[in-house]
Amino acid sequence: MTEPHKAEQPRRDGGLGRDLNARLQGIDPLGWALTLTIAVLAFLYPFYVEFLQDVPLIGDFIPGVGSMVVMLVFTVMAVGLNIVVGYAGLLDLGYVAFYAAGAYMAAWLASQQFEQWHFHLGSVGISKELSGLHLSIWIVVVLAGVFTTAVGILIGLPTLRLRGDYLAIVTLGFGEIIPQFVRNGDNVFGFDLTHGTFGISPIDSPGFGKTLSDATNELLPLSYQQSFDRARWFFWTAVVLLLITVFCSVRLRDSRLGRAWIAIREDETAAAAMGIPLMRTKTWAYAIGAFFGGVAGAFYASFKAGAFPADFYFNISVFLLCMVILGGLGSVWGVIVGGMVLGYLNVEGLATIGTKLQQDAGLNFEPSKYQFGIYGLIIVVMMLFRPTGLISERRHKREIEEGVQDESLYGTSK
Amino acid sequence: MSAADDILTASDVRKEFGGLVAVNDVDFSVPRGAIVSLIGPNGAGKTTFFNMLTGVYKPTGGRIEFADIDVTGKPPHAITELGVGRTFQNIRLFQHMTALENVLVGMHARLSSGIIGSILRTPGVRREERGARERARELLRYSGLRGRDDELARNLPYGDQRRLEVARALATEPKLLLLDEPTAGMNPRETAAFTDFVGKLRAEQELSILMIEHDMKVVMGISDRVTVLDYGEKIAEGSPTEVQRDERVIEAYLGAGAASA
Numbered sequence: 001m002t003e004p005h006k007a008e009q010p011r012r013d014g015g016l017g018r019d020l021n022a023r024l025q026g027i028d029p030l031g032w033a034l035t036l037t038i039a040v041l042a043f044l045y046p047f048y049v050e051f052l053q054d055v056p057l058i059g060d061f062i063p064g065v066g067s068m069v070v071m072l073v074f075t076v077m078a079v080g081l082n083i084v085v086g087y088a089g090l091l092d093l094g095y096v097a098f099y100a101a102g103a104y105m106a107a108w109l110a111s112q113q114f115e116q117w118h119f120h121l122g123s124v125g126i127s128k129e130l131s132g133l134h135l136s137i138w139i140v141v142v143l144a145g146v147f148t149t150a151v152g153i154l155i156g157l158p159t160l161r162l163r164g165d166y167l168a169i170v171t172l173g174f175g176e177i178i179p180q181f182v183r184n185g186d187n188v189f190g191f192d193l194t195h196g197t198f199g200i201s202p203i204d205s206p207g208f209g210k211t212l213s214d215a216t217n218e219l220l221p222l223s224y225q226q227s228f229d230r231a232r233w234f235f236w237t238a239v240v241l242l243l244i245t246v247f248c249s250v251r252l253r254d255s256r257l258g259r260a261w262i263a264i265r266e267d268e269t270a271a272a273a274m275g276i277p278l279m280r281t282k283t284w285a286y287a288i289g290a291f292f293g294g295v296a297g298a299f300y301a302s303f304k305a306g307a308f309p310a311d312f313y314f315n316i317s318v319f320l321l322c323m324v325i326l327g328g329l330g331s332v333w334g335v336i337v338g339g340m341v342l343g344y345l346n347v348e349g350l351a352t353i354g355t356k357l358q359q360d361a362g363l364n365f366e367p368s369k370y371q372f373g374i375y376g377l378i379i380v381v382m383m384l385f386r387p388t389g390l391i392s393e394r395r396h397k398r399e400i401e402e403g404v405q406d407e408s409l410y411g412t413s414k
Numbered sequence: 415m416s417a418a419d420d421i422l423t424a425s426d427v428r429k430e431f432g433g434l435v436a437v438n439d440v441d442f443s444v445p446r447g448a449i450v451s452l453i454g455p456n457g458a459g460k461t462t463f464f465n466m467l468t469g470v471y472k473p474t475g476g477r478i479e480f481a482d483i484d485v486t487g488k489p490p491h492a493i494t495e496l497g498v499g500r501t502f503q504n505i506r507l508f509q510h511m512t513a514l515e516n517v518l519v520g521m522h523a524r525l526s527s528g529i530i531g532s533i534l535r536t537p538g539v540r541r542e543e544r545g546a547r548e549r550a551r552e553l554l555r556y557s558g559l560r561g562r563d564d565e566l567a568r569n570l571p572y573g574d575q576r577r578l579e580v581a582r583a584l585a586t587e588p589k590l591l592l593l594d595e596p597t598a599g600m601n602p603r604e605t606a607a608f609t610d611f612v613g614k615l616r617a618e619q620e621l622s623i624l625m626i627e628h629d630m631k632v633v634m635g636i637s638d639r640v641t642v643l644d645y646g647e648k649i650a651e652g653s654p655t656e657v658q659r660d661e662r663v664i665e666a667y668l669g670a671g672a673a674s675a
């Protein structure tokens with residue numbers, strides 16, 4: 001390609017464009033500094049949480065380390081779901097299926113569920129004589145991710161041919177099928193696969209094993225379960241999981257694949273004409289989203305030391321979707337905030353508010369009873385006043401705000 | 415019947431929508447390196463024909479060969495990968511992406527970064543991205559969009575949006591470029607500039623061009639061959655001057671009796 005004019009024109013300094021460009025090229029020192037600060041603050045949380053809880057007025061609303069683990073796990077899933085819904089624009093109402101699949105992977109590979117077998121690989125803190133499959137939780141978490149990715153591909157291939165509402169309905173169906181299967185899977189041709197409504201417990205705990213534990217003078221616990229700092233270790237691990245998830249999510253967004261997802265979200269026909277294989281690209285979004293659902297599920301099952309079918313209802317899918325919408329579709333930082341806020345309200349926030357109301361105002365009102373009404377209200381209010389979410393992704397912000405103005409004012413369809 | 419010097423051959427291509435025959439057994443070819451125009455009154459089936467060539471529609475019958483490969487009914491992305499780039503009649507840019515990003519999307523099939531590589535940002539992936547950006551900038555400059563790299567597609571003036579569509583299509587590294595009414599809605603000056611640009615493309619790139627066009631000045635000025643469709647049938651084919659004199663063409667455009675008048 002020949003280009004006669006070699007002199008480079010001074011770059012036009014469109015604030016938005018420059019900003020985006022810097023971000024895309026990964027040279028955003030402010031962003032890095034901010035990320036690092038937040039990560040350090042998060043890691044130190046167990047050390048200052050007790051001081052925070054002593055602060056008058058707000059102290060009662062500070063979540064403990066154990067609650068934080070649950071919030072973080074849900075945030076990991078929200079960030080994973082954001083890849084499907086936010087980047088690729090595929091409305092997935094069945095994400096809970098991957099959460100369940102991940103949890104049951106942990107239940108199968110790290111418990112006494114299959115008593116007829118006896119296999120240990122890196123298990124910590126339990127007797128090697130224990131029957132059943134006992135793989136190290138670290139391995140299990142990865143395997144759960146791989147397994148749910150495979151499930152995602154399997155579900156995605158027939159489903160993702162559908163567009164919009166139809167896709168939502170079918171994913172909703174799959175989201176119901178898997179928990180139902182789990183609930184009734186205690187007699188699959190005479191084989192007890194899921195232990196039915198009782199669920200599977202106990203599930204092994206992660207840990208660093210004897211060698212590492214001894215080498216560090218028991219600074220690193222042999223097994224989280226037997227550590228005095230059980231919650232703290234789960235917390236730190238959850239933070240690491242979230243960081244990894246965010247890292248992957250951001251890197252993917254700024255890659256060739258991420259561009260293809262956004263192109264599909266904007267215009268499928270044009271995207272296909274640019275050489276983007278629609279099915280494959282969408283399936284990858286779905287499968288990668290599923291991966292993080294599976295990882296989160298397995299980790300959470302290990303934290304709770306059990307997998308129970310009652311944890312995997314449809315409302316989890318909607319709850320996760322609320323986190324994504326509240327935070328801002330497509331915006332990773334927004335989704336983290338959305339996930340932590342709604343996660344907090346769900347785990348203890350609403351209950352705390354209820355107690356407070358009763359103690360201080362004498363009101364007999366328990367907000368946690370109305371939790372889904374409250375989340376619904378939050379979403380409606382968000383849609384009215386800030387439809388792009390708490391921290392909006394620039395692109396979506398433009399789509400929503402400019403779209404509304406142009407079309408309603410001038411009636412042009414561009 | 416695919417002659418060796420034809421980049422594209424369509425034989426007996428037919429498309430029915432229910433009872434409506436949109437394209438009726440059309441034989442058609444684009445010689446290598448030529449500019450061919452497809453003209454005809456509104457509703458003649460031109461865009462439908464285009465959509466079959468690019469895999470958006472599956473033909474009801476017939477066979478389409480591109481560079482001696484049967485592409486009948488293949489999905490759009492596969493046809494693009496083989497070397498057919500296209501623009502759209504009503505501009506279909508990715509409105510909320512920058513000009514540069516639009517072109518980068520066009521390169522999708524020519525890049526190979528995978529999931530793991532992108533997450534780890536391996537040296538290979540980095541190199542590829544850098545190269546792609548470099549090439550995208552060059553393509554934008556080449557297409558007359560100097561300095562517009564970081565502008566959102568939707569904020570570009572109309573003529574520039576058309577140019578960006580071409581730049582994006584060129585990014586797919588086509589051997590055959592399909593332009594669907596590229597000058598529609600342009601003012602005479604923009605149209606003239608665009609015509610020059612198409613001429614330049616042909617001269618400088620190894621490219622065959624097939625375009626649907628309504629502006630007869632453009633068609634007659636630049637085409638090597640013109641094919642006329644009417645009611646889904648091919649009614650004439652030949653050099654611009656031949657087609658201009660063809661009675662059936664005049665009839666199709668101006669109505670029966672106009673030719674003798």
